[in-house]
Amino acid sequence: MKLRKKSVPKPWGQITLPTLFGGKQKEKIGEIWFLPRKGITPTLLTKYLFTSEKLSIQVHPNDREARRQGMPGGKEECWYILEAEPDAILGIGLKKEVSATKLHAAVVCGQIEQLVDWKPVKSGDLFYIPAGTIHAIGRGISLIEIQQNADVTYRLYDYGRPRELHLQEAITVATPVPYDMKHFSETPPDQSAKLIDGPHFRLFQVLGDDQRLLKGVAAGEWQIIPLEGQVVARDKTIGPGECGLCTKASEINLSKNIKSLIACSMK
Incomplete structure (x- = not known):
């Protein structure tokens, strides 16, 4: 089936979309x-994101931690970078490992931005x-985010925006260490590839009608x-800027595909 689009306003969004x-647009x-x-x-949620400002510094719980709080599950995600301005950066992990006490102090003293490891980013980069x-x-x-379908985000810091923070919850579930670069890759521009093989989902880049993966x-x-x-999923034609859903790989027709994610x- 073809999934329906929902536009979500954000203070850090863009007025002009592709x-x-x-x-x-009338609003960001x-x-x-x-x-x-x-x-x-669905088990997964696919999004496009468009940023004109930094997003909050945040963290998500795992399944076990989320269920302790009465939620159905946690949230792991990945980012496939579509476009990035020359000076664009992502904050992922910390520059050094710290204790929960020092993490709390960095947030309270307004030093968390300096503790986060801000990495340059370009089109084609992939981060799990x-x-x-x-x-x-x-x-x-501009990026595509694929995630466990759970609306659970704990904000550590939001640059003074008038939105709720979740300091204690965030510190409880955070792993305050540097990002493991084994979760980063540069996607190959000219071949099909398995991009992510995670515990909750896999992600493939498929060129042409290559069904092997x-x-x-x-x-x-x-x-x-x-x-x-274009890709046909359960007899529905899906094009760029759209997303399709089906339950079997055999329901995916790649005869008109050029490049798809x-x-x-995972069961």
Whole structure:
């Protein structure tokens, strides 16, 4: 099926989106979500993000921590960078390992920005963000985010914006260490590849009608995000700026595909 689009206003979003998403907007749009019809709750959630300012410094709990708080599950995610301005940066992990006490002090004293490890970013970069990773997306970036379908974010710091912070919850679930660069890769521009093989989902880059990577994968669901060309999922044509959902790899027709991202949730 073809998922419906939902535009989500954000204070750090952009007024002018790509033509695929309607160009100039009446308010700042930070995210485009892809949602199913009522009665269906996908395991994964796919989003496009567009930033004109830094996002909050935040962290997500893992499944066990989230369930302790009465939520159905935690949140791990990945970022596929579509475009980035020359000075664009991402904050992922810390420059050095610190204790929870020192992390708390850095937030209270307004020093958390200096503690976060801000990394330069460019088109084609891919970052997997395990639960517990302290992170923030910088300005001037367009990306695709694929995540566990859980709305659970704890903000450590938000640059003085009038939004709720969750200091104690964030410090409790945070892993205050440098980011492990094994979770980073530069996506190959001219070949199909398995980009992520995580505990909750896998992500593939598929060029043309190359089905080899999808065969034999025991997945709960598949989400298709065409970047160039079209993909047919359960007889629905999905194009760039859209997202499709199906339950079997055999329901994905790549005959008109040029380049797509395909994510699957793990059973």
